[in-house]
Amino acid sequence: MFHQLFHDVLETVRCSLADGDADALVLKKHIQNPIPKSQKPWDSALLIQSINSHSREEQTVSMEVGQMQRRLIEYTKSLFMEGILDDQFLQLQQLQDESNPDFVVEVVSLFFQDAEKLLNDITRALDQQSVDFTKVDAHVHQLKGSSASVGAQRVKNGCIAFRNFCEEQNVDGSLRCLQQIKQEYYHVKNKLEALFRLEQQIVAAGGSVPMMELSF
Amino acid sequence: MLKSKTGMEDGFLSSVGAGDSTMLEPPTKITALVVDDDTINQMIHHRLLDNLGIRNQVVRNGKEAIDVHCSGKNFDLILMDMEMPVMNGIEATRQLRAMGIRSMIAGVSTNTRERENFMKAGLDDYQEKPLTTSKLVSILHKVHKDG
Numbered sequence A: 001m002f003h004q005l006f007h008d009v010l011e012t013v014r015c016s017l018a019d020g021d022a023d024a025l026v027l028k029k030h031i032q033n034p035i036p037k038s039q040k041p042w043d044s045a046l047l048i049q050s051i052n053s054h055s056r057e058e059q060t061v062s063m064e065v066g067q068m069q070r071r072l073i074e075y076t077k078s079l080f081m082e083g084i085l086d087d088q089f090l091q092l093q094q095l096q097d098e099s100n101p102d103f104v105v106e107v108v109s110l111f112f113q114d115a116e117k118l119l120n121d122i123t124r125a126l127d128q129q130s131v132d133f134t135k136v137d138a139h140v141h142q143l144k145g146s147s148a149s150v151g152a153q154r155v156k157n158g159c160i161a162f163r164n165f166c167e168e169q170n171v172d173g174s175l176r177c178l179q180q181i182k183q184e185y186y187h188v189k190n191k192l193e194a195l196f197r198l199e200q201q202i203v204a205a206g207g208s209v210p211m212m213e214l215s216f
Numbered sequence B: 001m002l003k004s005k006t007g008m009e010d011g012f013l014s015s016v017g018a019g020d021s022t023m024l025e026p027p028t029k030i031t032a033l034v035v036d037d038d039t040i041n042q043m044i045h046h047r048l049l050d051n052l053g054i055r056n057q058v059v060r061n062g063k064e065a066i067d068v069h070c071s072g073k074n075f076d077l078i079l080m081d082m083e084m085p086v087m088n089g090i091e092a093t094r095q096l097r098a099m100g101i102r103s104m105i106a107g108v109s110t111n112t113r114e115r116e117n118f119m120k121a122g123l124d125d126y127q128e129k130p131l132t133t134s135k136l137v138s139i140l141h142k143v144h145k146d147g
Helices: A002-017 A022-032 A044-052 A054-081 A087-094 A103-126 A133-150 A153-167 A171-204 B007-015 B039-051 B062-070 B089-098 B112-120 B133-146
Strands: B031-035 B055-059 B077-081 B104-109 B125-128
Touching: A054 A171, A087 A103, A087 A133, A103 A133, A103 A171, A103 B039, A133 A153, A133 A171, A133 B039, A153 A171, B031 B039, B031 B062, B039 B055, B039 B077, B039 B133, B055 B062, B062 B077, B062 B089, B077 B089, B077 B133, B089 B104, B089 B112, B104 B112, B104 B133, B112 B125, B125 B133
Parallel strands: B031 B055, B031 B077, B077 B104, B104 B125
Antiparallel strands: none
8 A cells, every 4th residue: 555655646746846846845855854764664644744744844945945046046137237247157057957067166166266376377477577478468368268268257358458458568557457357356256156155055945046048 | 848956856857757868869970079278168168069969079289189180080070279288279270181181170269360370271160269059050050061
């Protein structure tokens, strides 16, 4: 009888999974809070009670997940409106899926490592008695490329301006530009880290990260 | 189609038979070589190709691209960066053409000044970085036409 009941439960959940994440959350919660071992595992009444007791809790959590998802969408949109991120970031998000669930975080982490090393290299190069602008320009070119690849628009634009100063061999202009780029870099880094934290919270609560649309 | 992001939900989906072959695209027969020294670009280009079901390999510079061909491998498409250490994209393209390689070579770069020289070295197409799915698709249309 237990097998029939368990089969029925699975059938119900399987059908309702097609409707969205709420029911996946029910089952996940059930898996996370299993029936105590002291009870007979084939006690069907206990199984029903255990699943039903989640229904009120599940509604609350569903609402929280919904709120977090909306907050994430608004937050991401604001980053685009402020010009901190551009379309390329959306491209990266679209390359993320079940088989590559951490793609965006991985690429962005590479960018953070790359950028910090390059900013240090540029700082050191500008600090020399005789500045080698070819070297500085090469570093800035690389930073421009990697910031463009992840959609860090303001950092990329800062690099474009910087290269003009390199061409003019203008040390003061370069130093000012470097300061500006550093600010923009730390700004986008903070924003992206906040974005990833929001995503983590949604996933931890059993929800899924909403996909941004390219409509704005 | 169900869009879950955590491994746990995936496991559950396959155990109830909900995740089936509709989740996976059958691989196409096109193969590609990514030639780029930048790890971020390597990762993105590799994923862009993967996403379209294209089996691909990644090398770090022009010399490695030559070596992989000398080892007997061949590719339908080569995505060639321009500025690389050891051997740059212009030189690598020239050498590959001299070796008789007729694959589609698409230059992918940000260096507009050298674009003409790059094309003259034997490119079939040129795209500005960063590469996107739509840019890649436009390159692939050319592969189909000639292939």
